[in-house]
Structures are given as C-alpha cells and as structure tokens.
Amino acid sequence: MAEKYKTRTERRKQTQVQNKGKQKKPKGLFKRVFLFLVTLGIIGMVAGGATFAYFISDAPKLDEKLLKDPVPSTLLDIDGKPFKEVGQKREYVEYEDVPKLVENAFLATEDVRFYQHHGVDIRRLGGAVMANLTQGFGAQGASTITQQVVKRSYLSPEKTLKRKAQEMWLSLQLEQKYTKQEIFEMYVNKIFFENRANGIGTAAEIYYGKELKDLELHEAAMLVGLPQSPARYNPFEHPQRAEKRRNVVLHLMNKHGFITKEEMEQAQDIPIKKGLAKKGQNQMDSTPYEVFVDQVIKEVEKMGDYNIFADGLEIHTTLDRDAQEYVHKMLTTNEIINFPSDTLQTGITLLDTKTGEIRAIGGSRSADFNSGWNYATDTKRSPGSTIKPIFDYGPAIEYKKWSTYEQIVDEPYQYSNGVKINNASRQHYGKMTIREALGRSLNIPALKTFQEVGIDRAQGFGKNLGLPIKEDLVEADAIGGGKLEVSSLDIAGAYSAFGNSGIYNEPHSVKKIVLRDKSTTIKNKPESRAVMKDSTAFMVTDMLKSVLKQSYGTGVLADIPGLPVAGKTGTTNYSAEDKIKYNVEPGGALDSWFAGYTTNYTAAIWTGYENKSNFLGKSSQGIPKEAFRKLMQHVSEGKETKDFKQPSSVAKVGIVKGSDPAMLPNEYTPEHEIVYEYFLKENEPTEVTKKYEKLKAPYNVNAVYDQNGNEIELVWDYEESEDKEPEFEVKISSDKGGEREITLNEHALTIQSVIPGAKYTFTVTALADGQRSDPVSTTIEIADPNAMEELPGTDPEETLPPGEENAPGNGNGNPGNGNEQGNGNDSGNGGSPGNGNEDGDGNDDGQENPSEGWPGNGGNVTNPPATDSDDD
Structure with a gap:
C-alpha cells in the first residue's frame, strides 16, 4: 500500500535504478530504415522515370538513310559562302x-x-x-x-x-x-x-x-x-x-x-610503321583550299567528338578565299616566286592581326595536296633570329623597362659555359642602341639581353605567346638555336600579339559549328589574353619597323613602301660537324624565316628542305622576304592600313646620339646628332647636354662695287673650328630686282650685271651641323650715271652738295686706283679718285683699322661710285 502513495518523481527514479545497466533494444529501427530506403527508391524510380520520359520526349526518329550513309559537312568562308563539302569519299x-x-x-x-x-x-x-x-x-x-x-x-x-x-x-x-x-x-x-x-x-x-x-x-x-x-x-x-x-x-x-x-x-613485335602507306598518297581530290581544310579538320576534332566526314556539320571558317588562292598560286607555280627547285619547301601562315583568325595557309609546294604533310603547321624547325623579340628584347622592355635607346655593346663574347658566340658577319660594332642591335640581328647583344632578362622570364613570355615550350630554355635559345622548334603557325600567332597592342588570340580556322539539327551551335572563339603591356608591344613593333626601314636592317627586301609594317628575319645554320658532313658551301643555311605584320595582317614564312643534305643558298634565303612582301601587298591592296597607335604610357624623346646615359639635346645640338627613341614616361631622361654651343656668325661683311665691270664683290670673314666646316647662306635683295638665295662654301661672292640706281642688301648666315648662326647684313647703293647726265648745263663736279667738296673719308670708301691722284694732297692710295677739289683724308695712306673699313678704303665719296656699309 505504501508504494501507492509515492510521487511520480519517486517512481521515475526507482524505474531508472531498476533499468540501469540494461541495453536498450533497437525495436523497429531496421524496419524504419528499410521502409525509408524503399520509399526513397520508389521516389527515385518515379523521378528518374519522369526525367527519362522528359529527356526522350524530343528524341529524333530513326532514319535509315542517316543510319547507313554518312552526311558530308559543309565548310563556309569568312563571308558565309560554301567553298567545300567534306565527306563524300x-x-x-x-x-x-x-x-x-x-x-x-x-x-x-x-x-x-x-x-x-x-x-x-x-x-x-x-x-x-x-x-x-x-x-x-x-x-x-x-x-x-x-x-x-x-x-x-x-x-x-x-x-x-x-x-x-x-x-x-x-x-x-x-x-x-x-x-x-x-x-x-x-x-x-x-x-x-x-x-x-x-x-x-x-x-x-x-x-x-x-x-x-x-x-x-x-x-x-x-x-x-x-x-x-x-x-x-x-x-x-x-x-x-x-x-x-x-x-x-x-x-x-x-x-x-x-x-x-x-x-x-x-x-x-611488329614496328608500327611497317606496311604504312605514305601519308596522302592515296588521296587525290585537291583544290586550292585543301591545306586550309586540313587545319579545319584538326580543329574540329579538338572541339569534341565530331566526325566532319559523316556528321553533316555546317562549319563556319575564317578563310579568305582570295588570300588562300594567292598563297596556293605562290607555292605551286613559279608565276609569283621563282623557286630554285621542286624539293625546296615553304610553309606560310596568314592571320588577322586583331583576332587570330587564319586567313590563308600555304602548306605544300605540291598542287595535289590532300591531307599530306602540312609544312605550315606540321613542320617544326628552330626559329632562328625571329625569336629575338620574344625571348630577348620583348621581356627586357616588359620587365626591365628598357627604352628603344638602351645602350648595349657588341663585342667579343661567350656563353656562360665559355663557348664563344659570334655574329653572322663575324664582326663587332661596338656600342649601339638595342634598336640597331635588333635591326642588324646581332647575336651577341641578343644573348646579353637574354642573360639580363633571365631564363624564367624569357620562357614565361614565350609561353604566353603560345609557343610550344616543353622543356626549359637554354642560352642558345636567345638566338633561336636551342631546343625550341616551332611552326609558321606558332610564330605567326606570337607576332600577332605585338601588332595587337599586346593582346594574344590563339590562331584558329573555325568560328563556329552548327550541328545537323540546325539549332545547336558550338562557338569557337579563343579567349583574348593580355600577355604584355601595350607599351612593350608598341616599342618592340617600332624597333621591328627599323628591320625593314633602316639601311642596316636585315629585312629591307621585305619592305613595302607606303605601308606601316614591322618584321624580323631569321636564319638557322649548320653545326661545324654538319657543315663538313654535308659539304655545305660558305653562307649555306638550314632554315630561313620571315615574320611580320601590319595592323591588319600577320604572316610567318619558313623555307627549307626536308633533308639536311640540301642547304639554302643566298638566293633561297631571300624567298621568305620576297614572299612576305608580295603577299602583304596583295592582301593590303584597296584596304586601309592604319599605323600602330602609340600608347599614352610611351613618350617619343629626342636624345643626343651616343650619349650614355641618355641626354637631352640643348638648343644648339645639330639635328643630325639627335636620335628619336621611345621611353616609358616615368623613365624619360632629364639631363641636358652641354656639349654643343651656339654657332658663330660671320663678320667683316662688306660689299664693294666695281664700276668698270659693273659688278659687286661681297666678302666676309669667319672664324672656323676644327669640328665644323660651315656653309654660308647669302640672301640678296634689291629694290629693283627682287630676292634670291645662294649657298656656298667660300667667303666671297661676285654679283654681276648690277642694276644702276638699285639698292642692294646682302644677308650672310653661317650653316653647320643643322645649326644657323645669327645673320649679318650690309647694304650698297648703286648710282645711275645716266640720271645725272640729264641735268642741262651741269658738270659732275658741280653736283656735289655745298661743303662736301673737301669732305673727309669715313673709312668705307672704295679702293684707290693705284697712283691716281686726287685733287688735294691725297696720294690716291687711301681714297677714291679725286673729283674737283675733293681730297681724301689728307695724307691718309689707306691703312685703316680693319674693324673700321675695308683696307685701302680711306675715303667715302658721294659722287659715283658711292658705298654705304652696315658692317657688323
């Protein structure tokens, strides 16, 4: 009965004591989990079934024709016009x-x-x-x-x-x-x-x-x-x-x-190549577009699991038909370029500089190319000096903030391992700008720049430009003779970034693919990447202009007058051992390159032989330059080609030639001693040269009239220096005869057929090294004898103004005539012939101070002949 009166709390505590230590049985747990999984499975099946039904609701119907017969794909050019069907064979x-x-x-x-x-x-x-x-x-x-x-x-x-x-x-x-x-x-x-x-x-x-x-x-x-x-x-x-x-x-x-x-x-155990036919030998359906189609097929395969020969694709390409046909004609005939042999091969890639779209490909000298070896995309060779802007000077400007004026010394040099490096000419040119070093394609400055930049930066710069760098560079890569091998497609892609303000677009021939259902479109627009500063791209471009425009440039044969174009040559040579092995003539080369661009197009061209036993002679080495020039002329005809735009971060600065560090010219620096180069604005030079002074002016300028010969003799003095050989600009003006200008080296000038009664003014200026001195002038009036004779009943002696009969000379008179005597006590050696009672300076012998007048001109008469001088 006592239990009956326990509180609920007491009963709960008693129950907990009784159950302490006993395990709780998982009653119904497995059943609940099982039911949950079954329910989940049913839900999943229903949901999956519903999803499956939804997915197949718009599935296409079976069509026996599509099952058995492959549907060819259609290729369209840049204008959207079909040019090729692929898949019939x-x-x-x-x-x-x-x-x-x-x-x-x-x-x-x-x-x-x-x-x-x-x-x-x-x-x-x-x-x-x-x-x-x-x-x-x-x-x-x-x-x-x-x-x-x-x-x-x-x-x-x-x-x-x-x-x-x-x-x-x-x-x-x-x-x-x-x-x-x-x-x-x-x-x-x-x-x-x-x-x-x-x-x-x-x-x-x-x-x-x-x-x-x-x-x-x-x-x-x-x-x-x-x-x-x-x-x-x-x-x-x-x-x-x-x-x-x-x-x-x-x-x-x-x-x-x-x-x-x-x-x-x-x-x-059987070698894979055993029994293989030669690539392309069983394919004969060739057109001018086959080499381009070959590249399209490769790209379509990379875009996904597409069968271009059977999937009925509509492929929009980047092909410029006119350019492709011209390239095909250039390589398969001798109408544009006269190739020395049929075995000499050439690969050409033409891109749109701004987009990276491939406009044309020249991949074979054979007219029946059909999926054969594509020399524009399949051939990989050492790039030679075309690599110098990429591994050397581009990174130096990008990372070291070099200007195009940066001074570098071309001198005997060696690699880090002690091996000697030479320029192609086997000569050394001393200190110069990197512009000139690149223009001359000198190897020693290129290696020095590469070492200054460092392998890591050079390698990263090249990878960003799409080069297939698979292992670390070596110093020989600085001049294009290391491990790296590239195709014309690789080089064209890299160079286009320089012409596109530092923006890289991967070269591509496919713009988009439209699948057979006509509603599914796969676009192929590679991502645009800024791979260098616009300042770097512009400064490298301007230096590459010098390769074509300057007399020292290695690419002058590729220049196109009137077209803003930049580019670089490249040559790879045989090793000393191979020269002996293949009996290579002096100057013979393994590969020859030219890569260049305008703001519209970029082209890279390679020429060489498949086998080392054949080498390129001097004429063959010029083919890439000739091909570039003619191709660029053709595709640029009738199309506006803008110059490369100077970015706001770059300044064009006049520099005293040869100054190191760079110095600004002063106002007296001769123009030919000034070169104009590009600097990053925060790196412009500030110091002004003190080397040059103002050009001195002529002195003792004097004009003397000879009545007998009716001519004026103009003379002057000049204090010449050892480093200047001036010319003299003489301006002659007359109040009756107009003006004219004469430039001469002498210090005297004779003016003939003088006009009587005219007033002549002469201005003499010294010219040297682009400088002009202050001008110095003198004036002379010529009397008119005929005008005086017209006065009736007068004598020339009577025409003198009162008080002038015995007027003393002023030091600027005409020379005396030998021993001719005047009418005073003048001996005649210090003044003009006496007229009436005029005398000169009395006993003056004419030996006046040169600063006061011309020697021997002791008197100045107003009767003809008369002289007036403003000698400075």
Whole structure:
C-alpha cells in the first residue's frame, strides 16, 4: 500500500535504478530504415522515370538513310559562302565482306557482349556509373556499338544526361528494327579514322593501300584502335602512341579469346610503321583550299567528338578565299616566286592581326595536296633570329623597362659555359642602341639581353605567346638555336600579339559549328589574353619597323613602301660537324624565316628542305622576304592600313646620339646628332647636354662695287673650328630686282650685271651641323650715271652738295686706283679718285683699322661710285 502513495518523481527514479545497466533494444529501427530506403527508391524510380520520359520526349526518329550513309559537312568562308563539302569519299563495306579478324578486333575493343545485349549493356553501364560517381560525370563511357551508331547518326557528342537518355532509348529501338549484323555494318562504315578515312574500308586503303580483306592482324588492330581518339593515335604523326594503342587492342583480343598469346606477341613485335602507306598518297581530290581544310579538320576534332566526314556539320571558317588562292598560286607555280627547285619547301601562315583568325595557309609546294604533310603547321624547325623579340628584347622592355635607346655593346663574347658566340658577319660594332642591335640581328647583344632578362622570364613570355615550350630554355635559345622548334603557325600567332597592342588570340580556322539539327551551335572563339603591356608591344613593333626601314636592317627586301609594317628575319645554320658532313658551301643555311605584320595582317614564312643534305643558298634565303612582301601587298591592296597607335604610357624623346646615359639635346645640338627613341614616361631622361654651343656668325661683311665691270664683290670673314666646316647662306635683295638665295662654301661672292640706281642688301648666315648662326647684313647703293647726265648745263663736279667738296673719308670708301691722284694732297692710295677739289683724308695712306673699313678704303665719296656699309 505504501508504494501507492509515492510521487511520480519517486517512481521515475526507482524505474531508472531498476533499468540501469540494461541495453536498450533497437525495436523497429531496421524496419524504419528499410521502409525509408524503399520509399526513397520508389521516389527515385518515379523521378528518374519522369526525367527519362522528359529527356526522350524530343528524341529524333530513326532514319535509315542517316543510319547507313554518312552526311558530308559543309565548310563556309569568312563571308558565309560554301567553298567545300567534306565527306563524300567512302568505300562502303557490306557485313559479309568484313573479315572475321576485323570483326573480332572491334568486338574485343568496343563491345565484347554485342551479340548478347539488346542495345544497352547493363553490366557495363553499372561499372561506368560507379566510375562517374567517384571520378565525375563523363569519366568513363558505357556506349555499346549500337549506341555509338545512334550517337554518330543523330545526336551531338556532348556528354549530358539528356543526350545519354536519348541515346539509350534510340538504341533499344534500333535493336528492335535491325539485326545485329546490320547494326555492325552501319558501325564499321560510319566511324572515323583520321586522315579523311571515313569507314573501315576507306581506312584500309588510306593507311595501308590495300583492301580490307588483305589486312594482317597487326594492321587490323592498329585501325581498330584509332576511333577512340583518331588524332591522338594517328600513326603518321604519333607512331609511339599508335603502337601502344594497337598493342592494347591485341591484348584485348587475346583476353577475350579471339587470338592466342603467341599471335598477340608476334603482332606486338611488329614496328608500327611497317606496311604504312605514305601519308596522302592515296588521296587525290585537291583544290586550292585543301591545306586550309586540313587545319579545319584538326580543329574540329579538338572541339569534341565530331566526325566532319559523316556528321553533316555546317562549319563556319575564317578563310579568305582570295588570300588562300594567292598563297596556293605562290607555292605551286613559279608565276609569283621563282623557286630554285621542286624539293625546296615553304610553309606560310596568314592571320588577322586583331583576332587570330587564319586567313590563308600555304602548306605544300605540291598542287595535289590532300591531307599530306602540312609544312605550315606540321613542320617544326628552330626559329632562328625571329625569336629575338620574344625571348630577348620583348621581356627586357616588359620587365626591365628598357627604352628603344638602351645602350648595349657588341663585342667579343661567350656563353656562360665559355663557348664563344659570334655574329653572322663575324664582326663587332661596338656600342649601339638595342634598336640597331635588333635591326642588324646581332647575336651577341641578343644573348646579353637574354642573360639580363633571365631564363624564367624569357620562357614565361614565350609561353604566353603560345609557343610550344616543353622543356626549359637554354642560352642558345636567345638566338633561336636551342631546343625550341616551332611552326609558321606558332610564330605567326606570337607576332600577332605585338601588332595587337599586346593582346594574344590563339590562331584558329573555325568560328563556329552548327550541328545537323540546325539549332545547336558550338562557338569557337579563343579567349583574348593580355600577355604584355601595350607599351612593350608598341616599342618592340617600332624597333621591328627599323628591320625593314633602316639601311642596316636585315629585312629591307621585305619592305613595302607606303605601308606601316614591322618584321624580323631569321636564319638557322649548320653545326661545324654538319657543315663538313654535308659539304655545305660558305653562307649555306638550314632554315630561313620571315615574320611580320601590319595592323591588319600577320604572316610567318619558313623555307627549307626536308633533308639536311640540301642547304639554302643566298638566293633561297631571300624567298621568305620576297614572299612576305608580295603577299602583304596583295592582301593590303584597296584596304586601309592604319599605323600602330602609340600608347599614352610611351613618350617619343629626342636624345643626343651616343650619349650614355641618355641626354637631352640643348638648343644648339645639330639635328643630325639627335636620335628619336621611345621611353616609358616615368623613365624619360632629364639631363641636358652641354656639349654643343651656339654657332658663330660671320663678320667683316662688306660689299664693294666695281664700276668698270659693273659688278659687286661681297666678302666676309669667319672664324672656323676644327669640328665644323660651315656653309654660308647669302640672301640678296634689291629694290629693283627682287630676292634670291645662294649657298656656298667660300667667303666671297661676285654679283654681276648690277642694276644702276638699285639698292642692294646682302644677308650672310653661317650653316653647320643643322645649326644657323645669327645673320649679318650690309647694304650698297648703286648710282645711275645716266640720271645725272640729264641735268642741262651741269658738270659732275658741280653736283656735289655745298661743303662736301673737301669732305673727309669715313673709312668705307672704295679702293684707290693705284697712283691716281686726287685733287688735294691725297696720294690716291687711301681714297677714291679725286673729283674737283675733293681730297681724301689728307695724307691718309689707306691703312685703316680693319674693324673700321675695308683696307685701302680711306675715303667715302658721294659722287659715283658711292658705298654705304652696315658692317657688323
């Protein structure tokens, strides 16, 4: 009864004591979890089903024509006009004609349970789902052969859930409508094998020059391995990758019981190149656009899993037809350039400077190029001196803030390891600006600049410009003779950034792709990147102008009058050992380059031979310059080409030539001693030179009239210095005869046929080194005797004004006439002939101070002849 009266609190405490130490049983826990998972699964299935239904709601319908026949793609030029259809060539193979060896290779590699599933391989799909959950969506595919047929016939290659759902749905339908053999036939005729090989029959012909039935095991395995990544495993360009992929196919064939281990190992031991046909020898459909089309195909493959030969794409390209046709004509005929031999090869890339769009490609000297070797994009050679703006002077301006006037010394020099470096001329030019060093393409200043910049900065600068730098640079890369090898496409892309104010756009030939559904567009516009300051781009460009414009420039033969253009030459030479080995003549070269640009176009041109045994002579080394000049003239005709714009961060400054540090000219510095260079505004020089003084003026300027000869003799003195040889500018004016100007080296001038009664003024100015002295003037009046004779009943003696008969001379009179006597006590040596009772200076002998008058001019008469001087 006592328990009855316990409070609730007491009862709860008692219960807790009784249950202490006992484990609580998870009653209903597993049941609740199970029900939750079942519910979640049902919800997921419903949601998934609804999503799946939504995804397949707009799936395309099966079309037998699209399943069996590849749809060619159309290429459009820059104006949107079609110029090429790609994909017509195809050797269709019936299922019965597919060798069992080839079928087994495909099954082992692509879909070993092809004949067991109904279009979708659930086991394979489960493994792919797990991989995608752990590694990200798209990490591993589970497509069966049936699904690949559907994808290549109807759908875009984008890895999305919607596309995958539609692919699975159409695959199930396809399996219901067609037999396995028919589906396999569709597959082997639809897949793409690179090099314009659409379908296994075409691939056998292009890669091995034989029919499908004649393929050997190692050949079939190589072909079957290609479709996974046709460009990556291309045996012509990537033989090591192709061999590795072929051996994987052989391994899978052995794993699934199609071949023995011995057969596998024997086939794996065969070199990948054995039996391969020469690239392009089985393709003959060539046009002026084939080289450009070759580049388009490469880019389309990189943009995604597209088959340009079968997917019916509409590809908008950057092609300029006129430019492409001109380049094709330039390389395949001798009408524009006279090539010395058919074996000499040339690669040309023409870009739009502002966008990086490829306007034309010259990739072969052969007129029947068709996916052959593209010398503009496939050939990689040392760049020679075209690399100097990229690895040397560009980084120096960018990082060291050098001006175009920066002084550098060309002198005997060596690499850091002690190896001697020479200029091509084997001469040294002493101290100069980096403008001149680049213009002359001197190696020693380039190496010094590279060392000043540092390898890391030079390397980073080059990578930003798109160069394929795969390993660290060495000092020889400063002059283009190191490890780096480039194509004309690489160099054109890098140079275009200099012409585009430091903005880099990756060269590209495709603007966009429109898929077969006409509603899906994939754009291809590479990101524009600022890879250098606009000041750097402008200053390098202005220096590269000097390469073409200055007399010392190595690229003067590439200059185009009236066109603002910049550029650089490049030459690579043989090593000392190779010169002996290949018997290279003096001056012979391995490669010759020219790269240049305007604000509209950029072009890079390479010329050389495939084999080192052939070398370029002097005339052949000039081909890139000639090709550049003619190509740029052609594409620029009728189009405005603006000059490169000077950025606000750059100042053009006049500098005293040779001054180090740079000094500003003073007002007396001769113009020819001033050079104009570009500086960053915060780095302009401030000190003014004290070297030059004001040019001295002539003195003792005097004009004397000779009545007998009716001429004036003008004379003056000048105090010459050792470093100046002046000229004299004499201006002659007359109140009756107008004005004229004479420049001469002498200190005297005779003026003939003097006009009687005229007043002459002479102004003499010294000229030297672009300077002008202060002018010095004198004036003389010539009396008119005829005017005096007209006065009736007068005598010349009577015409003298009163008081002037015995007027003393003033030191500026005319010379006396020998011993002629006047009418005073004058001996005649100090004044003019006496007139009436006039005398000169009495006993004056004419030996006046030169500063007061011309020697011997002791008197000055007003009767003819009379003289008036303003001698300074």
